[in-house]
Amino acid sequence: MTKKILIKQIKSGIGYRKKSKDTLRALGLRKMNQTIEKNDTPAIRGMIDKVSHLLEVIEK
Numbered sequence: 001m002t003k004k005i006l007i008k009q010i011k012s013g014i015g016y017r018k019k020s021k022d023t024l025r026a027l028g029l030r031k032m033n034q035t036i037e038k039n040d041t042p043a044i045r046g047m048i049d050k051v052s053h054l055l056e057v058i059e060k
Helices: 018-027 042-050
Strands: 004-009 035-039 055-059
Touching (some): 018 042
Antiparallel strands (some): 004 035
């Protein structure tokens, strides 16, 4: 059984570089205050680290 994490977008991607916006899209985030549940993998953690200023992470 894999560990899950909740990811919530707390800031808009407007005004940030295209890479940041692309990373939000790759995580599956499209709207402000949207919360998604993902498996806790090194790839997901790396994406979270790149846009941590736009996200809130909740460990399950």
